Amino acid sequence: MDAWQSPIAPGISWYQATVGERPAYPVLDGSKTVDVAIIGGGYTGLQAAYNLAKAGVSVALIEAGRFGDGASGRNGGQLGTGQRWWPEELEQQIGYERSKTLFDMAEDAKRHLMQFSESHGIDMDYMPGQMNVSHKPGHDKEYQANAEIAAARYGYPHVSFMDKRETAERLGTGDYYCGVRDTGTGHIHPLKLLVGLARVANEAGAQIFEMTRASGIEKTRNGPGGKILVKTQKGTLTADRVLIATNAYIGDLEPVTSAHVMPIGSFIAATAPLDDFPSVIPGGEAACDSRFVVRYFRKSRDNRLLFGGREVYSSKNPADTANAIRQQIVATYPALKNVEITHAWGGNVGITMPRQPFVREVMPGVTSIGGFSGHGVMLSNYCGKLYADMVTGKATDLDHLAALKIPAFPGGRRMRTPLLFLALTWFALRDRL
Template sequence: MNLLYANDRPGEYPRSWYAATAADLAPFPALEGEVRADVCVVGAGYTGLSAALHLAERGYSVVLLEAHRVGFGASGRNGGQVGSGQRLGQDELEAMVGLDDARKLWDLGEEAKALVRDLILRHDMPVSFHPGIAHACRKSSEVAHAHAYAEKLARDYGYDRIEPLDRDGIRRLIGSEAYVGGDIDRGAGHLHPLNYAIGLARACVAAGVRICERSPVTRVLHGAEPVVETAAGRVRAAQVVLAANGYLGSLEPSVAARVMPINNFILTTEPLGSLAAEVLSEPVAVADTRFVVNYWRLSEDGRLLFGGGESYGYRFPDIERTVRKPMLEVYPQLRDVRITHAWGGTLAITMNRLPCFTRVTPNILSASGYSGHGVAMATLAGRLIAEAVAGQAERFDLMTGLPQPRFPGGAALRWPMLVLAMTWYSLRDRLGI
């Protein structure tokens, strides 16, 4: 199944609230004929847009190929959360890679957040960064761990932006009886993800990047001068960047064995009016501790954007029904509220939830598999790729050196095995284990 077309119409954004409120960006023409560039980037999500921008700012000629529209994939559909650190906690990273590299990974995570905010301001993007992400815990043991982890970050990493919350504190914040405590990370935040992608695209154009939409890549030929082919054209380049994430498909099997596409779903309510203050007393985003994570925030016009729900298979289910169920478990008072938008998207995960950076060949680089932590880290990945292309590869090589196991069974069997695992963990969620 080609996920580029399994659930979406060619060249069109999904019918999301993000697309309905997107800033203007005229379509770019498709690639036709043969062109040359210093670098060809495949995929116009955050990784590809950031890589193209940072490369152009270094003086490289860049062609950026996108199968549909800029920000079409996970970059334009996600929950918009800009989290701290890496997808794994620092205690896990210390055990995995040692104290020195764990510190470097923390610093990269902090740089990633700062880079997002800096790019928004520097390029006057049509998007605002809103501070604060709360973490809502279902069990007292999770609360104890969250509070101890906040103390560790303050003590060992000098990060004192996390405010612990007890049962009353989390209830005052999120207006729900479903959780027993948590915290707020005041150094994290959230934004309109599609408008951020559009802002990056505008910055790319201003820097001289040639963006080609409706130009799905059919083949990448390796060699001293790689060739990237589409149905109507080809790009000869000294370097190639693979930034297609969950939509990479069969373009590069060595990456596909370590990066798995999965679907996620979001709905949007009508404006809540006075109910908005009951749902969230502060304009922060929230994520909970379920394995199948629920996450939500309020839009600027007072709608609830709620993500979650389970679905096994690459075809999208009845999304409103799928997501409405966990939303009402958290907010039963919204039972009669009208749903205005419901959409799905394909992201990519790895076995250990760390992003997969790799040199496919000396002149073909890839970064993907952000496992739900991609707004900041994919943006930083673009900067690290640009550094590596320019011969300053220390930080890119730090990421390539992280353990990155293949999915059992490779690309062929990874999905059935994930379904078994997700079924087990979602059962644990329902049982409260």
């Protein structure tokens, strides 16, 4: 049997295989009344629960699956810098002052995540460095300008330009033409962070429940004294405020969020340790490329290549994730054609039309946060904290994201998926030509 035909654990992520037995948390059993109810147990929801509980606010959180089964425990693990767009791109849309504010917010998010993990003893396998590389020629000036603008206009001196030679040396492949290297950020084991975050929220006094799916949200009455009901098959949460932190897994729960946040499938494979291939990302950084249907890859602490990129613009996984990702690995690293793939998995990522976060009060007392569009490891954690700050009156920095203009996807729920699929298939074709 060739190495590439070795059996893999279908859908079991390398993260899950290496994190050990995840702690189990109870299912909601009966109705509860709290100050804040949270729907969704990913980074945003658990950070909000932790910070609210720490501030003395009674809070209950429900998660439809196990903590870590969603995007927060299965993502690419790259922290990035700034927002989803480069700062100079965002500046063209919203002006320098607002772009700088959002850039600085993202840096605050980065510091918060690093300090949070350190202060709570969460070893999230942090490894430094990230590269953003161009898959087409002719973009040297654009990438060089990005490094210069980051330093001169945004006070961020950690980005340097890489020509084709340096890009090839640092990636271990000649498949890319230039890039930028960011030494002020890095990448992590996302499930280790999520497991630690659930532990910390629980220890702070937040009531957190797994395997408890929300089935509806209702107001008892409008005006003062009205409560919000979050219904489940296991009981009802009655609260003054509700945070929807389901991101790509909103389903039919709340129509405004589902009209603005679209689930897309993204898939990752892990190779066996590459001890015989020291030229592949010798510095251990993460990388992502310039394709619209982006490819992202990095080294793990135990020297595996984690490679993602086969985005699928629907909620269904492909029949053969491993072979689909293998084709992309071999296109980038031909020498790895017979390297064993030990794990392959997928999940949904929440995107918005402009690839910017969706933060909105979708009904009185109900705030929805999501749509991080593949840039959420830092921002989703920080948004959970900012929501808690807003509730407790500490700060209103979340307003900077709420002010972004996020249009709904066209066509409604019935037509938005096929329309988006057609549009993004066109962009994928452009990537290849």
